[in-house]
Amino acid sequence: MSAGTTTRSGGRRPSPLDRFRQLPLRSRLALLTTVAVxxxxxxxxxxxxxxxRDRLTEQLDAQLSSVEVNPSxxxxxxxxxxNPDGVHFQPTPYTIQLVSSGGYVCTSPDKSPIPAQRADTAVAAGRVEGTVHTTKATDGAAMRVSTTPYRGPLTDAQGxxxxxxxxxxxSQITxxxxxxxxxxxxxxxxGVLGAATAGLWVARAGLKPVDRxxxxVEHVAxxxxxxxxxxxxxxxEIARLSRSFNSMTAALAASRDLQQQLIADAGHELRTPLTSLRTNIDLLVRSEQSGRAIPAADKAALLASVKAQMGELAALIGDLQELSRPQxxxxxxxxxxxxxxxxxxxxxxxxxRGPSLTVTADVEPWYVRAEPAALERAVVNLLDNAVKFSPAGGSVEVRLSDGELTVRDHGPGIPQDELPHVFERFWRSPSARSLPGxxxxxxxxxxxxxxxxGAVRLRSADLGGTEAVxxxxxxxxxxxxxxxEPPSRPDDRDG
Structure with missing residues (x-):
């Protein structure tokens, strides 16, 4: 069954639930509050x-049961x-009737007769001890009737x-x-009008933080x-939502700042090798265009420089791609x-990479959960860093024990005031500006x-050098x- 009806033109007519959902939130809250109240x-x-009604009826029934009719x-x-002539009665607030088991009714003067019901005749016949019920008199008035057996010798004309x-x-009850x-x-x-007003006021007051x-959000957009x-x-919940929004905007602002900083730093780092590369290529092109050959040794040096700068650009782009991957x-x-x-x-x-270096290793088995390619790149970066800063003829010591990987070089080391910055993007020590990277x-x-x-830290090693842990x-x-699972046999697959 669809939520709405279809019009003659083939369109779908909105159902009441659809119209309700189209109302503003505060109107829906006020309407729901009003309906609930x-x-x-x-x-x-x-x-x-x-x-x-039940209490009044009980009282009326008790009143009727307490009425005692005089035998006279x-x-x-x-x-x-x-024989109606010659008989006089005292006025009474009750309608008193004699009901025979045959259905005959004798009603007190000036009162509308009440047709006998089956329950009344059953009482007269002695099958029921008494009954109380509601019926209508001949004039249409609703009457509450209490019928009890008559213990005297009187009978009707048929006995x-x-x-x-x-x-x-x-009417005493109605x-x-x-x-x-x-x-x-x-x-x-x-009460409903008050609830509607209060509901609208509460909805407005309660949704003020949502409005803010x-x-x-609209301001940010x-x-x-x-x-x-x-x-x-x-x-x-509103306060939690506000704090979550503040945390989200702060994280977005930090991410945007990091993105802008990354773009600026990447542009700065790319500018140097690109400038050098363009200069060397311009020299080679000018030599070809002018016909003035560059000495073979100088040309070889230029080509080696171009190759090194292209390698440096490729490494930088690879690092940028690695850092730009989602985390x-x-x-x-x-x-x-x-x-x-x-x-x-x-x-x-x-x-x-360091043929003149002595690289020693003490490696014990250790298994971790990580991304293989990224972990390999990280370990290679650590060792390349140690090789780059080690002097010729020096040594690099590598040790892996109980999940702790230590890479120690014997280079110039890192000053204490620079250690907090070594893991920042594009940060390089002043002493390493001339080195590739x-x-x-x-x-x-x-x-x-x-x-x-895991965790990584750098510290100054004893007797000089740097130790990465x-x-x-x-x-x-x-x-x-x-x-x-064992492979299924062909005859099993064939059924």
């Missing part, structure tokens, strides 16, 4: 009316019904036994109930201003990696180690692998 008031009024009145009433019915108009219903209706109407949040903050007082969960493929194998691969590369290697190391749940959680043995 109206339902509660209506339920309370109905319960009050029903309870009052019964005899006079019987005589009156046989049927008699019962006595005492009745009063139901009139107060009608007045009560009117009062309840007025009170309920005032909406204004802030319109001006790209991420410095805006929303006051967040209290511990309710959120689910963005990388994490698996169990043998850290000692990665260290072994990095050691081979370090020995090739982009200043991104240690930043990549820190990011990769943190993603793997990487701690990664893991185990000396790989975790057990789940058994693979």
């Amino acid at each position: 109206a339902f509660a008031v209506a339920l309370s009024a109905a319960a009050c009316w029903l309870l009052t 009145y019964v005899q006079a009433l019987s005589a009156y019904c046989n 049927h036994r008699l019962a006595i019915s005492v009745a009063v108009p139901m 009139e107060p109930l009608d007045q009560l219903a009117l009062v309840l209706l007025i009170v309920a109407g005032v 949040l909406t204004d802030a 319109r001006t790209q201003d991420l410095t805006i903050r929303i006051p967040a007082d209290g511990e309710d 959120g969960p689910g963005q990388t493929v994490v698996e169990v990696v043998a850290l000692h194998d990665i260290v072994g691969t990095a050691l081979e590369r370090a020995r090739l 982009s200043g991104l290697g240690l930043s990549i190391v820190a990011r990769t180690v943190e993603q793997a749940g 990487v701690t990664l959680p893991g185990a000396p043995a790989p975790p057990p692998q789940l058994p693979k």
